[in-house]
Amino acid sequence: MTHRGDGSRVLRVEQLARVEGEGAMHVEMHDGSVTDVQLRIYEPPRFFEAFLRGRAHTEPPDITARVCGICPVAYQMSACNAIEAACGVVVDGGLRELRRLLYCGEWIESHTLHIYLLHAPDFLGFAGAVELAQAHRAVVERGLRLKKAGNAIVERIGGRAIHPVNVRVGGFYRVPARAELQSLADPLRRALDDALATVEWVGGFDFPDYDHDWELVALRHPTEYPLLDGRVVSSAGLDIAPEQFDEHVEEQQVPHSHALHARIRTRGNYLVGPLARYGLNADRLSPLAREAADSAGLDGVCRNPFRSIVVRAVEVVWALEEALGIIDAYEPPPAPAVEVVPRAGTGAGITEAPRGILYHRYTFDDAGTILDARIVPPTSQNQATIERDLWQLVERNRELDDEALSLRCEQAIRNYDPCISCATHFLRLRVHRH
Amino acid sequence: MTARRPTLAVWKFASCDGCQLSLLDCEDELLPLAGTVEIAHFLEASSAVVNGPYDLSLVEGSITVPSDIERISQVRAASRRLVTIGACATAGGIQALRNFADAPEMAAVVYARPDYVRTLSTSTPISAHVPVDLELRGCPVDKGQLLEVISAFLAERRPDIPSYSVCVECKQRGNVCVMVRDGVPCLGPVTHAGCGALCPAYARGCYGCFGPMDSANMPSLLATFRACGVGDDGIERMLHTYNAWAEPFRSALDDEVDSR
Numbered sequence: 001m002t003h004r005g006d007g008s009r010v011l012r013v014e015q016l017a018r019v020e021g022e023g024a025m026h027v028e029m030h031d032g033s034v035t036d037v038q039l040r041i042y043e044p045p046r047f048f049e050a051f052l053r054g055r056a057h058t059e060p061p062d063i064t065a066r067v068c069g070i071c072p073v074a075y076q077m078s079a080c081n082a083i084e085a086a087c088g089v090v091v092d093g094g095l096r097e098l099r100r101l102l103y104c105g106e107w108i109e110s111h112t113l114h115i116y117l118l119h120a121p122d123f124l125g126f127a128g129a130v131e132l133a134q135a136h137r138a139v140v141e142r143g144l145r146l147k148k149a150g151n152a153i154v155e156r157i158g159g160r161a162i163h164p165v166n167v168r169v170g171g172f173y174r175v176p177a178r179a180e181l182q183s184l185a186d187p188l189r190r191a192l193d194d195a196l197a198t199v200e201w202v203g204g205f206d207f208p209d210y211d212h213d214w215e216l217v218a219l220r221h222p223t224e225y226p227l228l229d230g231r232v233v234s235s236a237g238l239d240i241a242p243e244q245f246d247e248h249v250e251e252q253q254v255p256h257s258h259a260l261h262a263r264i265r266t267r268g269n270y271l272v273g274p275l276a277r278y279g280l281n282a283d284r285l286s287p288l289a290r291e292a293a294d295s296a297g298l299d300g301v302c303r304n305p306f307r308s309i310v311v312r313a314v315e316v317v318w319a320l321e322e323a324l325g326i327i328d329a330y331e332p333p334p335a336p337a338v339e340v341v342p343r344a345g346t347g348a349g350i351t352e353a354p355r356g357i358l359y360h361r362y363t364f365d366d367a368g369t370i371l372d373a374r375i376v377p378p379t380s381q382n383q384a385t386i387e388r389d390l391w392q393l394v395e396r397n398r399e400l401d402d403e404a405l406s407l408r409c410e411q412a413i414r415n416y417d418p419c420i421s422c423a424t425h426f427l428r429l430r431v432h433r434h
Numbered sequence: 435m436t437a438r439r440p441t442l443a444v445w446k447f448a449s450c451d452g453c454q455l456s457l458l459d460c461e462d463e464l465l466p467l468a469g470t471v472e473i474a475h476f477l478e479a480s481s482a483v484v485n486g487p488y489d490l491s492l493v494e495g496s497i498t499v500p501s502d503i504e505r506i507s508q509v510r511a512a513s514r515r516l517v518t519i520g521a522c523a524t525a526g527g528i529q530a531l532r533n534f535a536d537a538p539e540m541a542a543v544v545y546a547r548p549d550y551v552r553t554l555s556t557s558t559p560i561s562a563h564v565p566v567d568l569e570l571r572g573c574p575v576d577k578g579q580l581l582e583v584i585s586a587f588l589a590e591r592r593p594d595i596p597s598y599s600v601c602v603e604c605k606q607r608g609n610v611c612v613m614v615r616d617g618v619p620c621l622g623p624v625t626h627a628g629c630g631a632l633c634p635a636y637a638r639g640c641y642g643c644f645g646p647m648d649s650a651n652m653p654s655l656l657a658t659f660r661a662c663g664v665g666d667d668g669i670e671r672m673l674h675t676y677n678a679w680a681e682p683f684r685s686a687l688d689d690e691v692d693s694r
Binding site: 017018019020044045046047048049050051053055056059062063066067068069070072113117118121127128129130131133137140141144145147148151159160161162163165166168173174336410 | 447448449450451452453455456458459461462464465468473476477478479480481482483498499502527528529531532535539543553557573574629632633635636637638641643671675676
């Protein structure tokens with residue numbers, strides 16, 4: 001709805017679709033210049049960090065999975081890392097590989113959901129995947145097949161695709177037999193073909209010409225593309241262990257959002273997620289994923305958020321290859337879990353959720369009761385950056401009419417795959433022009 | 435002239451998105467379903483929104499903020515049938531742990547400025563606010579049960595959602611009882627079926643994510659837990675999860691004290 005009069009313009013888009021969760025955006029312009037941008041996150045607060053206090057050290061993997069139905073494995077993995085760090089336990093070898101396999105399944109599922117169901121319709125002019133399927137059914141079917149292949153991994157290891165039941169501190173309740181994983185290999189090989197076709201498909205979309213110079217922040221592992229562990233590094237030279245995260249990153253509360261804004265204390269806003277991971281770890285990709293990236297026109301660093309869909313597609317190729325490699329080498333670990341004896345202390349854990357680094361920190365008493373918990377999800381880290389991106393985008397496109405500008409803003413938000421459930425409720429876009 | 439397809443709407447309140455994601459996880463059924471019903475309001479999946487009324491509304495999430503009390507009334511008024519999907523909408527969800535505590539204190543743990551946060555002191559199920567035609571259990575719902583509810587609605591028949599306990603599913607699956615064999619406390623005897631006895635199949639006790647079954651015998655199970663060496667704290671933790679606000683999980687410990 002657009003009202004014009006007295007030289008002022010107010011534009012409202014009531015609901016932003018195809019994001020996980022709900023929030024709002026507010027833009028104010030005076031004399032053609034942007035004076036305020038707010039990404040308003042209305043997701044009702046659920047107080048996880050409060051009710052984790054008093055719980056046992058064994059409970060966060062199941063409980064924190066419920067922060068997000070789209071990336072529950074990420075919550076389970078960061079929780080386990082933090083708790084095991086506090087208890088002085090390292091889970092390695094076959095159990096670590098099984099965790100990585102489970103996590104690959106979540107990356108495949110979550111990235112494919114975003115590529116096909118949430119993001120691609122923007123580039124092709126459809127309202128959603130169902131509408132897209134009316135014109136390109138085989139393409140959407142390919143996406144659903146690919147998504148199903150990721151879910152099959154999570155279901156096989158975790159018991160179910162959403163809130164898997166098999167993850168515990170120290171490992172798993174039951175580890176699969178070799179044959180149980182082998183039967184996943186053929187469908188995953190077929191999925192790899194679908195994933196390569198996906199890179200080619202999204203690589204051919206038209207992308208607006210945008211580049212940002214945000215500080216990129218991701219994990220960095222000595223040999224692997226980052227997933228389950230590593231140091232936190234950035235394009236501005238940050239290089240810290242997970243337990244130093246609080247020294248370098250602070251969270252601020254703003255009146256217009258239920259999600260806290262994270263910033264690097266000495267510098268300000270930053271970006272996590274596929275663009276950051278890829279920009280800092282392109283040299284760690286497998287040869288096939290590297291080749292797919294090259295053929296889709298990505299060089300070592302991609303700073304255009306609209307092209308994040310290509311990076312996601314490349315990461316799906318990587319995750320499928322990685323999953324196939326883990327399955328091929330898999331021998332059931334001697335025990336499903338290592339013992340984790342509680343002790344007083346604090347531990348931090350960071351893993352690469354599909355949307356970027358996810359930080360958990362717990363403090364325990366000597367019986368393993370949680371005294372304090374802190375969770376920093378990727379979307380709250382990206383929130384300030386999304387606002388800055390919108391600011392520049394509106395300034396550069398102020399000649400567009402309200403409808404086109406609103407749509408462009410919504411698309412720009414979807415570039416970040418914001419998981420507003422990790423942080424949102426209803427997203428309502430409002431542009432006020434004075 | 436073709437008959438009008440029934441309209442389906444999906445709504446989100448305080449939740450993790452997992453139950454509505456279950457619908458998108460029906461990879462084989464999603465496109466056929468979209469041919470049978472008109473997906474009229476499903477913001478996570480499409481920006482195309484058709485105005486109500488809707489033939490079937492699926493509601494995810496619990497009521498935790500003042501504005502949602504009004505919103506759920508509007509959803510109810512616009513819906514011929516309203517089905518809650520999952521533990522948040524059916525029982526208040528994990529966020530209903532605030533109901534046992536001091537909500538302002540909880541906000542102060544998470545937020546430096548709790549005065550910026552508008553929230554109710556409780557998290558309540560949808561049925562506490564509007565009439566509900568069916569409640570589908572689970573954290574998350576089982577996608578087979580979700581499809582059964584939609585299919586039954588289309589065929590205008592009663593959905594086949596068994597009301598027995600997880601124990602029955604465990605026997606059907608051929609699991610060995612983890613409580614009998616390993617002394618592992620398991621909420622299966624009092625938990626509503628629907629998951630297919632997942633946790634015992636993965637060598638752990640059921641943690642009750644489908645919530646209490648009708649006529650659950652809590653005193654008997656609590657006595658068994660104590661025999662397994664679980665104390666009051668442990669029992670409280672087991673019951674205080676995703677369906678904590680649903681009776682008889684909510685007051686099982688108090689009732690036990692009263693009956694002594």
